[in-house]
Amino acid sequence: DGGITQSPKYLFRKEGQNVTLSCEQNLNHDAMYWYRQDPGQGLRLIYYSQIVNDFQKGDIAEGYSVSREKKESFPLTVTSAQKNPTAFYLCASSVTARGPYEQYFGPGTRLTVT
Amino acid sequence: DAKTTQPPSMDCAEGRAANLPCNHSTISGNEYVYWYRQIHSQGPQYIIHGLKNNETNEMASLIITEDRKSSTLILPHATLRDTAVYYCIVRGFGGAQKLVFGQGTRLTINP
Numbered sequence: 001d002g003g004i005t006q007s008p009k010y011l012f013r014k015e016g017q018n019v020t021l022s023c024e025q026n027l028n029h030d031a032m033y034w035y036r037q038d039p040g041q042g043l044r045l046i047y048y049s050q051i052v053n054d055f056q057k058g059d060i061a062e063g064y065s066v067s068r069e070k071k072e073s074f075p076l077t078v079t080s081a082q083k084n085p086t087a088f089y090l091c092a093s094s095v096t097a098r099g100p101y102e103q104y105f106g107p108g109t110r111l112t113v114t
Numbered sequence: 115d116a117k118t119t120q121p122p123s124m125d126c127a128e129g130r131a132a133n134l135p136c137n138h139s140t141i142s143g144n145e146y147v148y149w150y151r152q153i154h155s156q157g158p159q160y161i162i163h164g165l166k167n168n169e170t171n172e173m174a175s176l177i178i179t180e181d182r183k184s185s186t187l188i189l190p191h192a193t194l195r196d197t198a199v200y201y202c203i204v205r206g207f208g209g210a211q212k213l214v215f216g217q218g219t220r221l222t223i224n225p
Contacts, residue, residue, distance in 0.1 A: 004157075033212070042201075042215030043158070058212060090157050092213075100146045100165070100205075103213060105157035 003027070004106035006091050011111045013085075021076045021109045023091030029104075031097040032074035036060060037088040037108075046089075049074055050097040078111065085113045118202045123220040132189040134219050136202030139183040145206045147178060148213070149187045151198040151221075158201065158215070161187065192223045 004025045013019045025032065031050050035043040045058030049068040063082025068074050074093075078085045088110050092103040119137040126132040138147065148163040162169055162176045164185075169176045175188040189196055201218040 006157075035213075042217065043213065045212040048212070088155075092157075100163065102148065102160045102163060104160060108155075108157045110155075 004091060004093055004104060006089075006106035006109050008109060009107065011109055013111070013113050015113055016080045017113075018080060019078050019085075019111065019113075021078065021089055021091075021111070023074045023076065023106060024072055025074075025091075025093045025104075025106075026072060027093055027104065028071070029093035029095055030071070031094045031101075032068065033092040033094075033103060034058075034064070034066065034074070034076045035090045035092065037090060043090060046076065048097065078113075085111060087111060118204055118216055120200070120202050120216065120219045122217065123222070125222050125224055126189075126192050128194060128223050128225050129191055132192040132196065132221060132223070134187040134189075134200050134202075134221065135184065136186070137184045138202070138204045141182050141204050142206065145204050147176065147182075147185050148203040148205060149174070149176065150201045150203065150213070150215070151196075152201070152218075153198045158213075159198075161200075192221075194223050194225065197221060197223045 007022045033048040034046040037043050044060050046064050047066045049055040065077045090108045091106045094103045095101045149161040150158040152158045164176045178185045199218040199220050201215050
């Protein structure tokens with residue numbers, strides 16, 4: 001069954017702790033993305049990766065870090081430097097970052113930091 | 115990427131066709147129109163996309179006007195499971211290829 005998995009679905013952390021969100025895809029897609037969604041708002045791009053061992057900052061990268069060591073995996077770390085980390089985090093992938101290819105999304109991880 | 119305008123909400127009766135409009139008057143020649151939907155607390159789901167010709171797949175049809183300044187997403191036989199927020203997105207090829215989601219249309223299918 002092909003798709004994108006994100007785990008966990010809900011995550012709770014104390015302020016000041018780093019936390020890593022998992023994103024895995026078995027679609028053989030080159031490009032992967034991380035978005036953040038706040039209540040009632042649209043999605044904002046955090047980081048994206050066009051190929052293994054490469055990634056670029058999106059619009060709101062401050063306080064986040066990523067790695068892309070394997071084609072299938074693109075984990076996102078929310079660091080203590082992120083001022084408002086509580087949000088719904090969405091991972092997506094597409095065949096390639098170039099061209100009119102659609103992005104497919106995972107189910108999301110809802111992070112709550114208190 | 116061009117800006118899009120959608121009505122904030124719409125209602126449709128179950129079994130009827132749902133027609134969701136989108137204005138994108140500043141669209142440029144190489145920009146595609148994409149439609150996604152998001153059911154509450156889930157990740158967005160890709161529906162369909164097109165450049166200038168009408169498109170149809172198993173989920174929906176996309177009608178793009180000849181001047182490409184507007185489009186309509188058609189769900190031919192709406193079911194209760196089609197209740198969601200529908201996003202119309204215009205996207206070109208440059209840069210991060212990010213999807214810019216606006217406020218979308220909240221479609222409610224009524225029994």
